[in-house]
Amino acid sequence: MIFKRVLWVFAILCVLVLTFVFYSSFVITVKRHHVLTVFEMAQTGNAYFYQSTTESSSLSGKYMTINLTEVIEYFMKFKGGKDIYTRVMHANIFIYSVIGLNNSEIKNQSTAPWSSFGLIAWKHSEVPNTNLSCCFLYENGIVLNSKVVKISTYVKAKVQSFRFECVNPNPSSKPKGVTLIAEHYPCTSDISTYVAPVFPHRQPGNNTLALCAKIAFGNLNADLTVEWIEYNKNMGVDKIAVFVSNLSSTMSRIFQHYQNTGFLDVHPFALPMVDTINRKLGQKTGQGWSDEQVPVYDCMDRLAGYSYVGIVDFDEFIFPLQDKDFKQFVNRLKKTYHDVSLFTFLVDIYVMDWGKMNENEKLLITQFTNRTQTMQDRVKNIVIPDWIETGSVSTHKAVPRKGYKRIWIPKTVAVLKHFRSCRPDWGHRCINRKHFPRFTDDSLVKRLNEMKTDKNISLYDHILKVKKDLKLTS
The missing domain is CATH 2.60.40 (Immunoglobulin-like)
Incomplete structure (x- = not known):
């Protein structure tokens, strides 16, 4: 009898504790590094944890305020990534x-x-x-x-x-x-x-530009990512969308910074049925390309309120040769080609396996100035959503609506600068100068030094400062 009473008391206490945890809204304040630990743990659940700082405008704030109930609900909701889909x-x-x-x-x-x-x-x-x-x-x-x-x-x-x-x-x-x-x-x-719908709206103006960076996962190159984001931001991009899964703590912190500024939209991402169909993100197979298409479909519908949308990876830099920024570039193209809905870029590949040409350069992208000849290799596009068939955009292609067409941008007008290692399918040809002639090209270095930010410093120096603020450099 006494044993039963003890069990009843224990059960009642458990109910009271659970009720207190799930319905209380008391707030705790913890040091930043403790929250970053929680944040890194959250990434293992394939979800993104939205932080709010008491010093949201500064990267040097020492404390962060979080709601304990929200943290618990977060882990319950996203355990195993089940509610991401x-x-x-x-x-x-x-x-x-x-x-x-x-x-x-x-x-x-x-x-x-x-x-x-x-x-x-x-x-x-x-x-x-x-x-x-x-x-x-x-x-x-x-x-x-x-x-x-x-x-x-x-x-x-x-x-x-x-x-x-x-x-x-x-x-x-x-x-x-x-x-x-x-x-x-x-x-x-x-x-x-049911799934709650997203309602995108027309962005103000007729020359707004958004980029879709598709999926970011694992341990991305932090230096290259920051340089890419800052380059696009200062070239006139209005919004970047990215889908994240199992990021490192460093990349999580970087994305959180840009999300706080409103420039980067971060969406949690996970693959379904991984227990029954063995696969992972980044696979260069039909299954991997199929999984990668989900963020592309999402981006094109979600960003349809922008005048122009590009599908570009974190190691690819759209580089207009004759225009100072993207707004000037796309407006000139639209005036020149009235019936075009799809602009396709040829590619200069800066092969990082060839080694650094400028060891003393402080930015990663300016250390590599050896590139291939301009070629048609995994090309990327900027599309005009209003003039593209819905659901037709993939990483490399799109179908213009009736009455519109695709044009290939001449390499004298713009190119896509792609920083990457040798592809496996290139084999030993990659280091053979007959198959892959090398051209020294420092045009991106010059652009970064010549471009001025709104604080009247060069984009090169601005990126250095941002990387220092983000504690990527000393």
Whole structure:
């Protein structure tokens, strides 16, 4: 009898403790390095932890305030990355995001109706593409069904990337949740099965530019990443979107800094079905390219309110030879080519295996000035979203809408400067000067020294200062 009473008391105490933990909102203040430890732990769950500092405008703040309840909820929600995507009921389809679409009619008003929605997802190859429908859940609890009207996919793989498009069955209302449903199954009112939509809006002006950096994972080169971000920021890019998974603590800290400034949008990313289909990010296979397409689909819908969108990796620098910045460059192109929706860049590869030419240079990208001849090698593009078929953009290609076309930018106008090591498929040819002639090109070094920031210092010196503030250099 006494033993049972002890068990009851113990159970009641456990309930009280759990209730206190989950519903209390007391705040604790800890030293920065303690929070960074928590932040690094959070990355192992494939999610991004949003920090708020008491000195948000300074990199040197000593303390950070966090809500303990939010931290606990964070770890519960993102344990194993399960809530980064939502599994469709009765089918091996995993929705990553749902984004409102109005194509060229993207609204400026936050309460504007949305005519259709894009659902970005992975789908197991065994699930048929046909007979899928969308379910829309509205604020008043009404649930409506809508057939999938467009399906886009990329390369064949065991788990394929897909973009499904459905018309909003009640276009006068904004849904609070959208999901897919397989044939013969009804829509449900269970909100846990729905994905909250994103509603992108037209950005002010007619020459806004955003870049999609796709996936960042593991231990990226911190120096190269900061130099790339600062270069694009000072060349006139308005926004960069990146999808992160299992970053190192150094890269997490760098991305957090740029997210705090509003320049970088960071989205947590994880792969579904890794337990049943062995794969990982970065694989140069059909499956790897399929997984990489999910952020591309997301970017193009999410950034559709910008005048121009580019898909560019962290080691690739768009370099206009005749213009001082990107805004001047794209505006001139648009005036010159009225019917163009897709600008494609040829590539100069700065092969880092060839060694540093300038050991005394303080920036990584200025230490390597030996490049290949300009070539058509894994080219990248800047597109005009209004004039591109929705769901057609991949890392290297896109389909212009009827009446528009693609142009290849002459190498005398602009190139893509790509800093990378020898590719495995190049083999020994990479170090053979007959196969890969080497050209000394310091045009990027000169540009960094000539460009002035708003504080009237060279971009070169500005990047050095930022790297010092971020504790990448002493």
